[in-house]
Amino acid sequence: MAGEQSASKKPAVITVNTNWCKGCEICVAFCPKDCLEMEGGKCRVARPDDCIKCMLCELRCPDFAITVE
Amino acid sequence: MFDYLQYVRQENFPHIWCAGCGDGIVLKALIRTMDKLGLSQDETVMVSGIGCSSRTPGYVDINTLHTTHGRAIAFATGVKIANPDLNVIVVTGDGDATAIGGNHFIHAARRNIDLTVLLYNNYIYGMTGGQCSPTTPRGANASTAQHGNLEPAFNISGLAIAAGASFVARGDAYHVKKLETLIGKALQKKGFSLVEVVSPCPTAFGRRNKMASPVKMMEQLRDTVVSVEKWEKMTGEERKGRFRTGILRDIEKPEFTAEYAKLIEKMRPEE
Numbered sequence: 398m399a400g401e402q403s404a405s406k407k408p409a410v411i412t413v414n415t416n417w418c419k420g421c422e423i424c425v426a427f428c429p430k431d432c433l434e435m436e437g438g439k440c441r442v443a444r445p446d447d448c449i450k451c452m453l454c455e456l457r458c459p460d461f462a463i464t465v466e
Numbered sequence: 467m468f469d470y471l472q473y474v475r476q477e478n479f480p481h482i483w484c485a486g487c488g489d490g491i492v493l494k495a496l497i498r499t500m501d502k503l504g505l506s507q508d509e510t511v512m513v514s515g516i517g518c519s520s521r522t523p524g525y526v527d528i529n530t531l532h533t534t535h536g537r538a539i540a541f542a543t544g545v546k547i548a549n550p551d552l553n554v555i556v557v558t559g560d561g562d563a564t565a566i567g568g569n570h571f572i573h574a575a576r577r578n579i580d581l582t583v584l585l586y587n588n589y590i591y592g593m594t595g596g597q598c599s600p601t602t603p604r605g606a607n608a609s610t611a612q613h614g615n616l617e618p619a620f621n622i623s624g625l626a627i628a629a630g631a632s633f634v635a636r637g638d639a640y641h642v643k644k645l646e647t648l649i650g651k652a653l654q655k656k657g658f659s660l661v662e663v664v665s666p667c668p669t670a671f672g673r674r675n676k677m678a679s680p681v682k683m684m685e686q687l688r689d690t691v692v693s694v695e696k697w698e699k700m701t702g703e704e705r706k707g708r709f710r711t712g713i714l715r716d717i718e719k720p721e722f723t724a725e726y727a728k729l730i731e732k733m734r735p736e737e
Binding site: 416417419420421422423426427455456457458459460461464465466 | 467468470474479480481483484485486487488489490491494495639640642643668679680681684685
């Protein structure tokens with residue numbers, strides 16, 4: 398539950414630069430929490446609240462298009 | 467949040483690599499490793515030849531040289547000898563380094579000059595239209611092998627070890643954190659160090675070899691990569707169709723520029 402989260406655990410902010418995203422879908426396919434979706438051939442952050450900040454989408458994005466903070 | 471933008475030439479983005487190309491993943495791993503090690507952008511030089519991977523220097527905001535096909539290591543050797551204090555990184559591909567540049571590659575390894583070679587192995591000549599490279603697996607399809615490649619592939623890491631490199635590692639674009647560790651060790655090594663990175667080419671290789679999507683290529687890496695530790699415990703049958711990643715060699719031997727400096731000292735006329 399969100400209410401039980403400690404104050405230090407800030408929710409993740411996932412930013413997608415759609416100008417650089419080429420729609421390879423790697424981020425969507427390997428997100429362990431299924432936070433991302435494809436929309437119009439680009440990545441879209443669909444469920445940011447589920448993000449556990451594992452950073453795998455950012456690490457594997459070939460296009461420098463995703464950042465997680 | 468990691469700030470990639472301080473290390474890249476933003477005006478050149480989006481980069482030219484195809485959707486799902488592993489080259490961008492490897493570049494990001496390199497940038498994060500450089501940052502972690504505190505490598506100065508002004509004292510780091512990146513040298514490349516020709517090919518998809520060799521486009522990398524155009525995107526990084528450090529000192530860069532984009533040279534001729536196969537000759538990246540030759541240019542890098544010159545840079546390193548002229549100023550041994552620089553960190554010299556060569557970015558090359560399987561075709562660039564082991565076909566036309568094969569001799570530069572083995573002799574730099576033999577000489578044990580302090581270069582870090584990041585070799586993106588995608589099993590194909592991607593930029594020119596999917597021709598067979600020295601690492602195209604036997605039986606795989608390419609535009610110049612439409613009924614399957616008849617030639618056995620080079621084992622690049624094995625070649626570097628045999629030629630005398632002091633540090634050899636293999637990584638891949640799926641296991642990014644491990645790749646960063648390997649690149650870090652290679653950058654810190656005083657001597658010829660190679661990191662062979664298996665990097666997916668969905669466009670020129672995947673589409674001809676039943677891996678039409680970038681995701682499929684990444685899944686294939688996930689399912690076929692084995693750590694060196696696990697590899698040792700596997701039988702010949704279990705190893706079939708798989709390859710190992712990790713440090714394959716790490717030895718100490720005299721480094722060329724250090725030896726050269728000693729020679730200069732020795733030849734200096736006495737006062």
